[in-house]
Structures are given as structure tokens and as C-alpha cells.
Amino acid sequence: MSIAAQIKKYKDELPGDVDLVAVSKTKPNEAILEAYEAGQRIFGENKIQEMTDKHEALPKDIEWHMIGHVQSNKVKFMAPYVSLVHAVHKLKLLKEINKRAKEEDRVINCLLQLKIAEEDSKYGMEADEALKILKSEAYQEMNHVKIVGLMGMATLTEDEQKINTEFAYLKGKMDEFSKEFPALTTLSMGMSGDYQIAIKNGSTMLRIGSSIFGERNYN
Template sequence: MSISEKIKKYKEDLPKDVDLVAVSKTKPNEDLMEAYDAGQRIFGENKIQEMTDKHEALPKDIEWHMIGHVQSNKVKYMAPYVNLVHAVHKLKLLKEINKRAKEENRVINCLLQLKIAEEDSKYGMGADEALKILNSEAYKEMENVKIVGLMGMATLTEDEQKIDSEFAYLKVKMDDFSKEFPELTILSMGMSGDYQIAIKNGSTMLRIGSSIFGERNYN
């Protein structure tokens, strides 16, 4: 199946309230354009330099999402154009995004990344820390970032029950938080291998890469 056929199939199969982020990291611009021509407008990247190069080369109505771990010293390069930062894992990073967004006279939407997997390689904060940020004076004073939801990555495992319980936990936290903070509307969870479990648990945004574009080339 071609990239465009896969995009069309996802758009037909996914619930209407679930957004598809096509994760295009390591993929050439031709592949992104094939997805674009099939109607895809949201693309996710995990390296700021690669995303910036693609942003400069590709159509300007593309919505760029930074889905990977963000280094503070690179924020300035994406601040002029990024639409959503998925993986804010500490207050210090949020402050840097706010500072750089202010320089660009923009407001950048962000998700707080909760650590729901057991793997040490996964970034993220505890739910208590996330709540502390949302309630903090520091965040309330920021005029150029807006926290609009939560993001999480499940454990990389064949155990679907484990994935299910991790996503269910994130959904409970989302529901708890959004009672106090109704502006939290995006729940970004689910990737190529586990997106159906994520949808079942209330995900509103999927990050799908390899099952659209094929295996990544890290050479």
C-alpha cells in the first residue's frame, strides 16, 4: 500500500475526534509530499534541525509538531513556526519555550509529558509535578505558552494489558486535570503498534510513523 493510500485509510478508519500526526522523522520530503497530497497536514518530527529544514522546504500550511525530547538550547530554531510541542518534561523547558515564543510574538501550545512507562529511556514527569506546574505562579505569568493537554508513551512490550493499564492511567489523570483546567483538551497517546488501545482509552491525538512511511532509516 502506498503512503497516500495509508493516509486515506487512517482518515477513514479513525474516529472523527482523533487527530493523526504523521511522524515523518528521517523520511525525505518526497514522502511527506505524498502524504500531504493525500490530505495530511500535521507532521511530527523528533529533531529540531530536521524539522526546521523541512518547514523551510515544504508548504506553509503544514502544522509542525515536535514530538521528541527537546534540548533547551535548540528551542529558538523552532520557535518561529512550531504548532505543538508534545514532550515538555520540566518547568525549565516551558520557561525557555515561553521566552523564545515571546521573541517571535507568538503563543506556542504545549503538552506535559507524563512518565507512564517503566523504561528508564522514556522521559516524563510524575502527575504531581505536572499539577504543580499547572498551578505554579511561574506558569501563570507566562503569556507565550499554553499547556493544552498531556502526552505519554507506553512501555514497548507485547503485553497489551500493560499498555492498556498505562494508557488508562493517563486518561484518568487527564480527566482529573481537565476538571480544574478545562483548556486541557489534547491527549496525545498511541503510536503505530498500540494506537487501537490508545483510542479505546480516549486518545485524541495519535503519533503514527512506521505504519505510514515504513521503517526508518537511521544511517
């Protein structure tokens, strides 16, 4: 199936309140343009330099999401244009995003990444740490970042019950936090292999890559 056909399939299948982030990491500009011409406007990247190069070359109404682990020293490169940072895993990073957004006279939306999988390779903070950030004076004083929700990555497994449990936990934390912090409206969970389980558990944003663009070539 072509990229355009895959975009159409997802647009037809997904509930109206679920946003599709087309994860275009390692993919050429031509592939992104094919998705763009099929109506896709939100694209996710996991390397700031690659995202910046694509931002400069591609249509300016594309909404770029940084979905990967962020190194503080690279934040300045994406600060002029990034729409949403999915993987904020500590207060120090939030402070850096705020500082760089201030220089650009922008407010950058961010998600706090909770660790919901058992795998050591997955980044993220514990729920009580996230709550501490939301309640902190440091965050309350930031005028150039806005925490708009939570993000999490489930364990890479065939065990659907396990994935379901992890997503249900994240949704529970979202419900709990949003009672006190109503700005939390975005729940980014679900990828190519588990997005249907994520939708059942209340995801509002999916990060879909390989099933739109095909397998990645990291060589």
C-alpha cells in the same frame, strides 16, 4: 500499500475527534509531500534541525509538531513556526519556550509529558509534578505558552494489558486535571503498534510513523 493509501486508511478508520500526526522523522521531503497530497497536514518530527529544514522547504500550511525530547538551547530554531510541543518534561523547558515564543510574538501550545512506562529510556514527569507546574505562579505568568493537554508513551511490549493499564492511567490524570484546568483538551497517546488501545482509552491525538512511511533508516 503506498503512503497515500495509508493516510486514506487512517483517515477512514479514525474517529472524527482523533487527530493523526504523521511522524516523518528521517523521511525525505518527497515522502512528506506524498502524504500532504493525500490530505495530511500535521507532521511530527523529533529533531528540531531536521524539522526546521523541512519547514523551510515544504508547504507553509503544514502544522509541525515537535514530538521528541527537546533541548533548551534548540528551542529558538523552532519558535517561529512550531504548532505543538508534545514532550515538555520540566518547568525550565516551558520557561524557555515562553521566552522564545515572546521574541516571535507567538503563543506556542504545549503538552506535559507524563512518564507512564517503566522503561528508563522514556522521558516524562510524575503526575504530581505536572499538577505543580499547572498550578505554579511561574506558569500563570507566562503569556506565550499554553498547556493544552498531556502526552505519554506506553511501554514497548507485546503485553496489551500492560499498555491498556498505562493508557488508562494517563486518561485518568487527564480527566482529573481538566476539571480544574479546562484548557487541557488534547491527549497525545498511541503509536503505530498500540494506537487502537489508545483510542479505546480516549486518545485525541495519535503519533503514527512506520506504518505510514515504512521502517526508518537511521544510517
